[in-house]
Amino acid sequence: MSHPHLSRRQLLSLMGASAVTVVATACGSQDDSTDTSGGSSSITAKSDPLRRFRHGVASGEPLPNAVVIWTRVTPSDEALPGTGKGAATEVFWEIARDAEFKNLVQSGKVMSSALRDHTLHIDVTELQPSTSYWYRFATTDGLSPTGRTKTAPALNAKPAALRFGMVTCAEYEFGFFAGYRHLADRNDIEAVLHMGDYIYEFGTSYGPVATPGESLGRVHNPPKEITTLSDYRTRYGQYRSDPDLQKLHARHPFITIYDDHEIANDWWREGAENHDDSEGVFIDRLAAGLQAWREWLPLRPFSATDPLRAWRRMQFGDLVDLWAIDTRLYRDQQPSNAIVGYGSVDPAVESPTRTILGAEQKAWLKAGLASSTARWKVLSNQVPFYPFVVGAALPSVLEQLIDPLDGTIPPLPATLTVEDWNGYRAEQQEMVEVMAAIQNVVVLTGDYHESFAAEVPQRPGDYRLDGNSVAVEFICPSITSPGLSETLEGVGIGPLSSVINPVFELNLTLANPWVKYHEGFSNGYSVIEFGRERTQMDYWFVEDRSKADTAVRLAASWEVRQGAAKLIQSAAPLTV
Secondary structure, eight states: OOOOOOOHHHHHHHHTHHHHOOOEETTSOGGGOEEEESSOOOOOOOBOHHHHOTTOEEEEOOOSSOEEEEEEOOOSTTOOTTSOOOOOEEEEEEEESSTTSSSEEEEEEEEEOGGGTTEEEEEEOSOOTTOEEEEEEEETTEEOOOEEEEOOOOTTOOOSEEEEEEEOOOOGGGOOOHHHHHHHTOSSOSEEEEOSOSSOOOSSEETTEEOSHHHHTOOOSSSSOOOSHHHHHHHHHHHTTOHHHHHHHHHSOEEEOOOSTTTSTTEETTEETTOOGGGOOHHHHHHHHHHHHHHHSOOOOSOSSOTTOOOEEEEETTTEEEEEOOSSTTOOOOOTTOBTTBSOOOGGGGOTTOOSSOHHHHHHHHHHHHHOOSSEEEEEESSOOSOOEESOOOOHHHHHHHOTTTSOOTTOSEESBSSSGGGSHHHHHHHHHHHHTSSOEEEEEOOSSSEEEEEEESSGGGHHHHOOEEEEEEEOOOSSOOOHHHHHHHTTOGGGHHHHHHHHHHHHHHHOTTEEEEEOSOOEEEEEEEESSEEEEEEEEESOTTSTTOOEEEEEEEEEETTTOOEEEOSSOOOO
């Protein structure tokens, strides 16, 4: 199928006003927002969150002096997400230094409307760094739950350590979001890094794989693959009705990036594996998905000149520089002979003209990494970065002898995945060389539905000889989405799992010695701590995602010492 060239102007037009103006500012008149600083609370409405505030509250994008607070108001029973119904409604908001709102910091009011699906974003500014705040919303006849948030450290601060939660891939029909609940119970994290696949676009299946949703009472709404703005809004409304997700949003600020399932499986800038002509024009679907994502997540505009931009840099004192990157909107299509993104040996993966970042974002990222003075340079990244090969990569000296023209021998070593950075090897290697010139690069990734800790070799073929690595990568487990074995079972080749899994693990061991830890079956979350001398990742797994009250257990702890780019198993987990 051919796709029309994506026009940024057309995409912005399709997204409408929400693409340009997402938040109301606390200290201005945008979106009819008003602000009153200090004083005591004037809210008199009684608590009735199930009536007007059915989707909870949230905060995100913490800066030293600002944070975005979010809610969705339901002005009437028929004004459900995606319906386009409901009268414009005045909503009051407050933010305070205490949960009882006796020490009020700011307050104001804003109008909700169906134009943005009655979602509200307030960018509260003039706050203090490294400070906890509590916030809430109210109408004349309803009061929201109370949320807690926290600002980032001052830019010149020197924190001893900072912890973040990491989550990804929460398919509603595959189980309960218990991982979210257990992470919400922690009081030791600065923010939650959501690595993408916040929702899934599928109908009542995981692509070709049947889900247990019906038996769990968790069937997607609408019960079909979503393609329109109304569909996406409805689906977000369902996910945001989940009590565990609501709890996590109410306890910690989020820093989010989107991956593919917020739009369609394996999407790229002009199409998707999971999109065909019967589902309309892809750019219409893309605009709908991006608009709903911006409406339903606690986000602010990331660029004054580029409303589509989702990539940004966030600083946490002198300890952490965090780059949240976008590997979707600007990428070239993955090789055409790949089977749903897997198993390609197409020489196109080596092409120097193919990009996953786009020219502008890549230049920004390279310059930022090179100029950063933070102890840890951290990439919040959607899809796996480390090289993953089938067979074995050849040492550079042998490659040159066999293939003196360009030093490559396509199609080997084959890569098992081309939907991630391994499908864009030239750009992958370009970023590796940037990382080689600096210290303390950590890549954080979701997407895989499996847990990994891996070093990033400068040259895979030379790794056994010199052990050179330029960064480390931590991949967190999925909240509910299935791993390889379950997917194989779902497409009818489950009996082969007993053979495929050992072969997969053997290949990891023999062909990818830079992979130090892998677990491919469990769901959960991770907690990562950045300290002055080391960074440590703890992997937490839920016992049974099919049970809402399931327990959680610590599975593994891995760390990297400052200046080393080498992984070692931690002597003990992070203390809670």
